[in-house]
Amino acid sequence: MSETLRGGVIGAGVFGGHHARKYANLPGVRLSAVLDPHPTRAATLAVPLGGRAFTELDEFLEAVDVVTVASPAQFHAEQALAALKAGKPVYIEKPIAISVADAEAVQAEAARRGLVVACGHQERVLFDAMGLFDIPERPLRLEAVRHGTPSDRSLDVSVVLDLMIHDLDLALALSHAEAVTAEGEGADAGSGSWDIANAEVTFDTGFVAEFSVSRRAEVRSRKMRISYPSGELEIDFLTREFRNTTGYPLNPGFADTPQAQDTLATSVSAFLDAVRGELPRPIVDAGDAARALDLALAVEQGLSG
Template identity: 35%
Template structure:
């Protein structure tokens, strides 16, 4: 089997997990890491014996694939640079901050015959996998995803930060078009919405009530399907 050369852009909290996983995988060669914080990049690179840079473009030509775990506001620019240069991309959720940017990346991947995958890891949670075998025609879904405030993801709203997980899961369960969306949210601590609720009504008749907060007193994950 061919060895795949990979790199990781953004080696903060999540990016470091990508580095660790790649370093332990067979048939994968971790080539290097990139982060605008060069000291952080060098720290992680030294731990795994790879190169470090503060310019992600220096990985182009050296890697076959890359993980992108930078701030969401930078997803589009970084992913575009790699896709345009023939590199497959695994990008942390959410894909971008806007639909226009997401559509542009999808078209870039298609026109360059590259893989573009978004890291919606909740789909691979063993509980979710088991539910996919059981849930065939959901009628009502209720989800709560509450988190204690952390300043690291406040460049986007709680919808793109946390609720996106449950929206993705719900869409994977229902597999129907959406008839109506009603939603509300408020910014409490950050400049973006920090707590939100959405009611999704599907063409199949299923209704999903989704709540997400990143300013709660405790962490809580709840998903109920009827």
């Protein structure tokens, strides 16, 4: 593998554009290639950033050292597996796949070949910047609200796999517990899938987490409250209001830290460092992403209309 890694991005949409620009601007990597079934769209993204456009996967894989999969979710596992079989470490936008079997196949292939797989659950960067992962207590309860205004983005999956999966991953990472039950209510507001969902998940430690998500809200809202034995933490991620009664020295200015100001760059940099052997693992690996997917699919099954 060359000293300067050749980065390749599959998918020239919004997320693909974000990833391509990271490869073009981060140290130790350059954007080498963009793959998209629409050649003009691939070239429009790749060429100004110094890369080449491809429409054939095999040719694309020959031109890169590391791959980001930023295509629609239904293609994530198939394209990640192709990259891994070609010997390329992979960064996969969330969700890692749309079935547990496919997620496990990605895990198994990566383990078989000793390759790094990262997944784009970038919210963990914010929690790390706050210091939440350093709290020695396990949470008792979590309440998360994540409402977004209408968008054409990610309508190939439900709002659970689109938005709620971020908070499901955070609940799993904080609690170190296994989900026991998941139930709630959802509504289809026109996409053909769940666009609004409210769910409650109970865990084997007694931890309870409530989630409210929407991609059809009139106004944006993103809040979280976490209860610990020692107190509570309340965060409004939009207004930056921060209330901490736990007694632990959390960082109310987390949003101004360098890593939180560009969570994608932080996440991609950690992936590249793991590929180079400078970190033991990326921020979120394939196992973490598979657990979040498994819980998200359980939530979907527990929803009633």
